[in-house]
Amino acid sequence: MDVSDLSLAPKFIEHFEGLGIESLYPPQAAAVEAGITRGDRVVAAMPTASGKTLVAQLAMLSADGPALYVVPLRALATEKYETFSELPDVSVGIATGDYDAENESFDEDDIVVATSEKVDSAIRNGASWVEAIACVVVDEVHLLNARGRGPTLEVTLAKLRRLVPDQQLVALSATVGNAAEIADWLDAELVRSTWRPIDLRTGVYDDGTVTFDDGGRRTIDPGDDPPTTAMVADVIDDGGQALVFVNSRREAETFARSLGAREFRTAPDVATGIREGATTSTGRALAEAAEGGVGFHHAGLRAEHRSIVEQAFRERDLAVLCATPTLAAGVNVPARRVIVRDHERFTGEGYEPLPVLEVHQMFGRAGRPGLDPYGEAMLVATGVDAAELRERYIGAEPERVESKLDSREALRTHVLATLAGGFAENRSELDDLLSSTFFAHQRDPSELTDLVDEVLSYLDATGMVRRNDGLSATDLGRLVSRVYVDPLTGAAVVEALGTAAAMDRVTTLTVLEIICDTEDMSTQYVRTEEAGRLSEFAMRNAEQFTKPVHDFEGNFQSWLATVKTARILDDWIAGVDPADLDERYGVAPGDVRRLAERAEWLLSATEVIAEHLSDGTGTHRPTDPDSDVEYDTVLERLQETRAALLDVTAE
Numbered sequence: 001m002d003v004s005d006l007s008l009a010p011k012f013i014e015h016f017e018g019l020g021i022e023s024l025y026p027p028q029a030a031a032v033e034a035g036i037t038r039g040d041r042v043v044a045a046m047p048t049a050s051g052k053t054l055v056a057q058l059a060m061l062s063a064d065g066p067a068l069y070v071v072p073l074r075a076l077a078t079e080k081y082e083t084f085s086e087l088p089d090v091s092v093g094i095a096t097g098d099y100d101a102e103n104e105s106f107d108e109d110d111i112v113v114a115t116s117e118k119v120d121s122a123i124r125n126g127a128s129w130v131e132a133i134a135c136v137v138v139d140e141v142h143l144l145n146a147r148g149r150g151p152t153l154e155v156t157l158a159k160l161r162r163l164v165p166d167q168q169l170v171a172l173s174a175t176v177g178n179a180a181e182i183a184d185w186l187d188a189e190l191v192r193s194t195w196r197p198i199d200l201r202t203g204v205y206d207d208g209t210v211t212f213d214d215g216g217r218r219t220i221d222p223g224d225d226p227p228t229t230a231m232v233a234d235v236i237d238d239g240g241q242a243l244v245f246v247n248s249r250r251e252a253e254t255f256a257r258s259l260g261a262r263e264f265r266t267a268p269d270v271a272t273g274i275r276e277g278a279t280t281s282t283g284r285a286l287a288e289a290a291e292g293g294v295g296f297h298h299a300g301l302r303a304e305h306r307s308i309v310e311q312a313f314r315e316r317d318l319a320v321l322c323a324t325p326t327l328a329a330g331v332n333v334p335a336r337r338v339i340v341r342d343h344e345r346f347t348g349e350g351y352e353p354l355p356v357l358e359v360h361q362m363f364g365r366a367g368r369p370g371l372d373p374y375g376e377a378m379l380v381a382t383g384v385d386a387a388e389l390r391e392r393y394i395g396a397e398p399e400r401v402e403s404k405l406d407s408r409e410a411l412r413t414h415v416l417a418t419l420a421g422g423f424a425e426n427r428s429e430l431d432d433l434l435s436s437t438f439f440a441h442q443r444d445p446s447e448l449t450d451l452v453d454e455v456l457s458y459l460d461a462t463g464m465v466r467r468n469d470g471l472s473a474t475d476l477g478r479l480v481s482r483v484y485v486d487p488l489t490g491a492a493v494v495e496a497l498g499t500a501a502a503m504d505r506v507t508t509l510t511v512l513e514i515i516c517d518t519e520d521m522s523t524q525y526v527r528t529e530e531a532g533r534l535s536e537f538a539m540r541n542a543e544q545f546t547k548p549v550h551d552f553e554g555n556f557q558s559w560l561a562t563v564k565t566a567r568i569l570d571d572w573i574a575g576v577d578p579a580d581l582d583e584r585y586g587v588a589p590g591d592v593r594r595l596a597e598r599a600e601w602l603l604s605a606t607e608v609i610a611e612h613l614s615d616g617t618g619t620h621r622p623t624d625p626d627s628d629v630e631y632d633t634v635l636e637r638l639q640e641t642r643a644a645l646l647d648v649t650a651e
C-alpha cells in the first residue's frame, strides 16, 4: 500500500513522501486495513522502529476533530511534539508538566501531546478541550503494567470513555504476550506484527565468542580489555556505531570515560558545544568523553546536553553512547550494535534481572534503516551462565501486562478523583467505574472491595470525603484532587500548615520543609557522612521547622532526607551554582531541575490549600479552633518562595 493511495489531503501525502515514506510498512498497512483511518478502535502491537508514529499520524489526520496523543514520558512528548509540528497547517499543543494543575486550554489545537498524568489532571479540572477530542492515541500502552503510571493510564482511559463514548482509540504497544487482552478490554481490533524494517540478530557474548540466535558466531578477542570494550571497538572497526546499556548513571559515565580515552573518533565540535556552560562534573565528564567520540545518556543530564548527545549520535559524530535503560523507552537513537552489558538492576535491596520486555526494547534499537546492513544486539555473560542468560532473554516471550490498580496508593488517589470529578456519587457508581478498568477486565473487581473500603475510611478521616447517604468529596477533597497531589500529601500539608500558622518564625526553609515532607516529593538520599551535619543543622534551626526536632516522633533519619532536599532548594533559590550544589550535596544538575519543578508544583498546591484553610472554610483544623491560627504569614512565605523559585528556574 502506498502513501498516495490513502485518502489524505495531498499536502500530507507530500509531507510524508518528502520524508522518504512512500509505501507503508506491512504493520502500518495492516493497521490501515483494521480501520485506523476510518475512525475504528485499534490496538497495534509492533516492534520498536517498525513505524508506530506514522500509524498514529494517519489516525489523527483522518479523525473527525482534534486528536490527543498520550505519552508516558516527557522526553517522548517533546520528540513527538516536534515530529507532529512539522505536519503542514496542523496546530500542535503540548502539555507535559507532569503535575501542573493549571487549566491550560488547547481548544484551538488539532493535536495535543500530553502525558497521561496531564490528561488525568485536565479531566479533574473539567478542561473543555478534553471532551472535544475525536481521536485518542495512546503510545506505549503496555505501560499499563507500570506500578506508578499504569493505574493512572487505565483509570484515565476508563474516564475518557465515559466522557466521550464514541471517541476513536488507537493504542500502540510493544510486542507483549497478552496484547489481545488489552485490545479486548478496549473493544479494539488487534493488529499484531513482528516485522522489522531491518534484520535483527540477537546473541550472547561468552568467553571471546558471540553466539547468535541464528546459529552464527563471531569471535571477538578482548585481549586485556573488558569484553564490552572489545565489542564496541569491533563494531566501530566495521564502520558501525554502538549503544551500550548499563545499569546506573555512574556506570554510564565511568564506562563512557574509559571508552573516550580510546579516541574512536574526534568530535571537537560536540565537545565544545557541551563544554559551553558545563559547570558541573557531569557536564565536564560528558565533554571529555565526547572529545573521544563517546557520549553518555541518563536522567541526570541537563536537557540541552541530552539533546546535543542524541543529535550528535544520530549524525554519527559520536561513535558510542553509554546509556541507562531510560533511553530504550522510546527516544529514537538507533545504532548498528546494541550491547546490553548489565542485565540486572539494583532495586534498593538487591539486584534483580531486567524484565524481558525492557531488554527487548533495548534490542529493538539495533540497526539504522538505510545506514546499516543489519542490526545486532548482544548480551554480555560475565559472571553468569551464558545458557541461562540466553534462555531468559533470547527468543523468550516478554512478560504479560498486568494491571497494578490493586494498590493502596493508586486507589487512594483515583477513588478521591473519581468522587471529586463527579464520576460517582455513591458506592455502586464508584464500583461501576472501577469495573470498567483494565484490572476488572483481568481479574475479579470484587478483589478491590477491601482496599476501596480502607481508602474511603482514610479519606473520610482526613476530611476529604463525606460518607452519608452517598459518597461525596468535600471542598478540601476536591482541591486536593484538582491540584493533583496524593491525598497523603494533602493531609500532611493540612497538618503542617496548622503547625506553621502557630509558629513565631516562618521562613523559606519552613515552607520548603512542608512540601519536602510529603509523599509527592522525591527526597534526596542522605549519605552516612552527611547525617551528622544535617542533624546539627536541624538542631540549630529547630524553630524554623514544623516537626519538633528536639523531641522527634517517627523516623528521624528519613526526615533528614527532607531537610537535605529543603536545603538544596533553599540554596538553589539563593542563587548557589549547580556545580556547588553538586559538590555540597552530590546532586546532579538534571536532578536539581526536576526537584525545582516538583517544588514549584507542590508550593502552588500548598498555596491553594493554605488559602482554603485561611478562608476559614476548612473543615479540618488540626489546631485548637479557639487558638489564634494565622495562615497569612505562611501564605505570604509560600508565595514569595514560589516566585523566587520561578525566577531562578527561568534563568
Ligand code: ADP
Pocket (backbone or CB within 6 Å): 019, 020, 021, 022, 023, 024, 025, 028, 047, 048, 049, 050, 051, 052, 053, 054, 332
Ligand atoms: P517506532 O515508534 O515504532 O519505534 P518510528 O515511528 O519512530 O518507530 O519509526 C522509525 C523510523 O522509520 C522513523 O525514522 C520513520 O521516519 C521511519 N519510517 C516509518 N514508516 C516508514 C515507511 N513506511 N517507510 C520508510 N520509513 C518509515
